[in-house]
Amino acid sequence: MLVRVSVWVRRGLALAALASIAGFPASGLAGPLRVVTSFYPMYVHTLNVAGGVEGVTVENLTEPIAGCLHDFQLTTVHMRRLSDADVLVVNGGGMENFIGKAVAQRPKLKIVEASRGIRFLKNEAGHHHGHDHDHDHGNGDLNEHVWVSPELAIQQVWNIAKGLAAIDPERGDAYRANARAYADKLEALRKRMATELRPLSGKRVITFHEAFPYFAREFGLEVAAVVQREPGTEPSPRELARTIDLVKSSKVVAVFAEPQYPASGAQAIRRETGVEFGVLDPVVTGPEAPEKARDAYLEAMEKNLAALTRIVRTRSE
Ligand SMILES: [Zn+2]
Structure with missing residues (x-):
C-alpha cells in the first residue's frame, strides 16, 4: 500500500514541478494557442475563460461521458490530443495522476493547475458507521472534487485565467475580462445558494x-x-x-x-x-x-x- 501511495505522490510532484514552469516567457507572437483540458469541469471553466478568444481553441481531452477520472486510461486518441496541445488545464490534487507519464514525455506542454493555492481536504471515506477503516483510494487520500464548491470553482476560474495570461500575455486582458464576467455569474449563484440553503x-x-x-x-x-x-x-x-x-x-x-x-x-x-x-x-x-x-x-x-x-x-x- 505504501509503495502505491508513494508512486502517486511522485507523479503528483512531477505534475506540480511542471506546473511551476507554466509562467516562463511566452513568445509574444500571439499565434494560435491550443488549450486542452483534462476533464469536463476544467473544460467548462476554460471555455468561459478562453473560448471565443481569437486564435485560441479549447478542447476536452477526455469524453464528457467519462465522469471523474478515477481509474481513467488514456488511449492513443487522447495521446494525440495531448501531443497537439500547447497548454493542458488540470484540476490537480491527484485527479490527473493518470496523465503524469504522458505529460512527462512532453516537456514543452505547459500546465495550468486550476486548484493552485487551494487546500485539499482529506478523504474521509472510512466514516460510514463510525469505524474508521483507512483505505487507500489511489490519490494519496486527498479529495480532488474542489470544483463542486462554487466558491472554489471561482478560484479555479481565476487560476485558469492567470495561468493562461502568464503563458500567453498578449491575450491576457481577454482572459481576465472573460474570467471576470463568468466569476460574476458564479458569485451571484453562490450567494443565492448560500441564502436558500441556510x-x-x-x-x-x-x-x-x-x-x-x-x-x-x-x-x-x-x-x-x-x-x-x-x-x-x-x-x-x-x-x-x-x-x-x-x-x-x-x-x-x-x-x-x-x-x-x-x-x-x-x-x-x-x-x-x-x-x-x-x-x-x-x-x-x-x-x-x-x-x-x-x-x-x-x-x-x-x-x-x-x-x-x-x-x-x-x-x-
Ligand atoms: Zn469523483
Missing part, C-alpha cells in the same frame, strides 16, 4: 461517491456517509444494510444519487427508511458543444439548488 445548515446527508465534501462545507451540510463503491457498480447488500441502519439511527435528511451513477441503491434506502431522495450533480458530465457546455456548470448547480430546496420545503411542511 435552513439545511448542520443537516446530515448521504452521498454515493466522495464528490461533495467541498460543496457540503461551503453550504454547511454534513455528509454523514459516503456509500463507497467503484464507479458503475451497485453497493453491496451489506453496505446498503449498514447505510439503512445509519439513516434510521441518526438524523439523515436526504440521500443523494448522482446522475453519472445508477440510483437504485439510493432508492432502496429511501424505500426502507422513507428518507428524502434527490440527485446531486458533481458536473463531471454534460454537453460537449461549446455553446452548450459554457453554461453547464451554472445549470447543473441550479438543479442541485432545486434538489436541495425541495428538501427544505418538504421539511417545513
